[in-house]
Amino acid sequence: MALQKKPAIKDQKVKRKPALKKPAQSHEKIPKVDVFLLAGEEQMDAREEALSKKKHPDADGEEPNLSQASTLVLPGVPGAVLPEYPQKDDEKPLLEEPEPEPVKEAFKEEDKKDKEPEKLRTLSQRSRMDSEAELSARFAALESFFQSVIDARCSVLEQRLAAVEITNQDDRCSVLEQRLAAVEITNQAVLNSLRHVSGEVENLENRFAVFEFANGPVSEDDFAAFRQELHEALNQLRQQVDRAVSAVQAQHSSARGGQEDSFGYPENSDAAISMVQPMLCTIVTQVSHEYATDFLQSKEENKSTVIRRCGVGLVIDSTAGLVLTDRYTVPQPLVEVELTFGQTVTVNATCLFMHPHHNMVLLHYAPTAVKDLPVRSIDLSDVAAGDATKTDELSAGQILSFVSIHSDHQLSAKQVTVGSMCLKVWPFPQPPAYRGRNLEICNLNDTLHGLGGLLIEPAPSYRIRAWFAQFPAGSLRYLAGVPVQVFAAVLASLGLPLQGSWAGKRGPAVDPTLAVAALECEFEEVSLAKARREDGVPLENARALAACSSGGRRHILRVGRITSGGGCDGVLLEGDLILSINGKPVTKPHEVEREMRKCHVARAEVNSMSWRVQRSRQPVDLDLRPTLLHSDGTEHIVVFNGVVLRPTPRAVAERGGPTLPFTRPGQGLYFWYIYPGSPADTFSFADSRAMRNLGWLVQLNNEPTPSIERLLEIIHSGALSGCEWLRCHVMDAEGRLSVRALRPDFEFWPTVEIVRKKQQEDDEYKTPTWVRLEHPA
Secondary structure, three states: OOOOOOOOOOOOOOOOOOOOOOOOOOOOHHHHHHHHHHOOHHHHHHHHHHHHHOOOOOOOOOOOOHHHOEEEEOOOOOOOEEEEOOOOOOOOOOOOOOOOOHHHHHHHHHHHHHHHHHHHHHHHHHHHHOOHHHHHHHHHHHHHHHHHHHHHHHHHHHHHHHHHHHHHHHHHHHHHHHHHHHHHHHHHHHHHHHHHHHHHHHHHHHHHHHHHHHHOOOOHHHHHHHHHHHHHHHHHHHHHHHHHHHHHHHHHHHHHHHHHOOOOOOOOOOHHHHHHHHHEEEEEEEEEHHHOOOOOOOHHHHOOOEEEEEEEEEEEEOOOOEEEEOOOOOOOOOOEEEEEEOOOEEEEEEEEEEOOOOOOEEEEEOHHHHOOOOOOOOOOOOOOOOOOOHHHOOOOOOEEEEEEEOOOOOEEEEEEEEEEEEEOOOOOOOOOOOOOOOOEEEEEOOOOOOOEEEEEOOOOOOOEEEEEEEEEEOOEEEEEEEEHHHHHHHHHHOOOOOOOOOOOOOOOOOOOOOOEEEOOEEEEEEEHHHHHHHOOOOHHHHHHHHHHOOOOOOEEEEEEEEOOOOOOEOOEOOOOEEEEEOOEOOOOHHHHHHHHHHHOOEOOEOOOEEEEEEEOOEEEEEEEOOEEEOOOOOOEEEEEOOEEEEOOOHHHHHHOOOOOHHHOOOOOOEEEEEOOOOHHHHOOOOOOOOOOOOEEEEEEOOEEOOOHHHHHHHHHOOOOOOOOOEEEEEEOOOOOEEEEEEOOOOOOOOEEEEEEEOOEEOOEEOOOEEEEEEEOO
């Protein structure tokens, strides 16, 4: 088949796009659409008017569907499109090129924008249609509805509260009735126990009569020994019955405390806590940083201006208001003390006595301040110092109950096991501060929490076995227990009763002249085997020492350190082994204190004791007179141009150093703290590197200063007035002398004296108070 030739291009009719200004075909819609596309809002109105006037061929006269219209791209105008409306069958399209879809979307968006203002206007008209009367009616209806709901809810809550109160009252009454019934049953059991004891006593007497009838009369010595054993057995039984009665009374008082007393101790389901709680209190102490002269501070305490510590107190005498605590909680007499009883009442207290060697402090408070609480004194009647049997002493492996008190005044109890008993040798702190000595302590195998407490036997006896307190170890603390025999011996050495009240037994309720007979030496424990092998202890002495040993330990006391200038300085030597005192073998420090207490016949008179020691493998007999020591701690302070001066503390002499008259305890002017920015700090009164702010002020210009009283006399005499510079002779802890130049400033840094005075009126002592005095130059 022959190919047909295509016509030439010039013969073909090419349809060209008509120009926008002069379209190829005349049509009414083109200029209107053109106006719509090229104009703004005014053209929008023209478009709407054109659409409304256009006649559609449909009978119903509906508006043409623009979504079915084709689009036309305008040449030379990027993104511009022209819509083309549907035409009739006999009508030819104006433009042949199809119209793109984006034009439809553009029209839809324009329609939406046109309709949105209309909707907003409609909503605003509807909102304005609501009248004020209708709104008020709606709010009134809502208010009445909510009020009815609230009234109904309140009535339901009132009914529930009434039901709960009735139920609680019934439960409370039933609980009280049950407790009272239990108390009555326990009382009946105690009475039955007493009857049983009486029956046992009669049985023993009958058996003794039968024995005497069968074997003939018994000698007086055997009869006396038998009666002694019988009385000891009876005393032990009576003590057990007394403890049971005390426990019952404590439960009875706690059961009825809410009805009779305005305050009472918190109820606790643990009988051990209920038994111990009236004997304990929480102690909080505060002291300013610059006046903390007798102890070392921790890193946190050094950063604070006020040092605050918490501890536990043990009520010794509730009638006289005496509480026993430790020297970590109350480190010095110049301190503010607060006691809290039963998480309810807080009272102020003062330091009455600080033991110079042991970790014990005696506080005094006003008993009338806690009259609403059933505070009870600790009962140590079965632990007469030195008369307790060896079986009563603690030993490793015993399972007991530990009741502790925490800083939030809460109590807790747990079962613990005794780990060891030892004579602790504490390290020397630097700078010199209090360090405990000659005190036997108890350690447990369990982890301890809290500030301290009491170690007691389980039910039904609840007998006290040890008192746990905080021991200062430098700037740290160490929680350990003191056996009841040990601190009972210390209390007896102060003349305090082990049962009942101290008031009325030694005259005044508070005696400021308390003193103890003590030795200025430190003991160590050495095993008997080592003492016999290395020091040649005789066999007979070793047998006597072994017979009086207890707790699974056999040891002997050895003199470890001797305080220079003390009562035993020059009599005892370091390394002496103690064989006997007054003819009795001793193996514990509290046994030595028991013998010294017998020599303390009066307040200011102490008799000598006969000692037998092993020295250089030979026994030596000695006569030793104990030293009478009063309360420890700083009670007199003077601030001189920013230097805090006080008498030499006992810790300095115990550590060792220069032996001069002004370096003895209670003598000289010892400084430890210098105020920052003061004249002493500005002119380097003490070299911080060499002296570490420690030393003595020996001489001021040409006047020696052996005491605080002498320094005040120099200031009052006017010898320092008008002096532009002062020549200060100081000595460091190693005995090295140096001279410091000090420019005084008595106007801004006056001399201030802080002293503790014991007031006495009408032969009745009052609580010691602190007085602040200023001394102008």
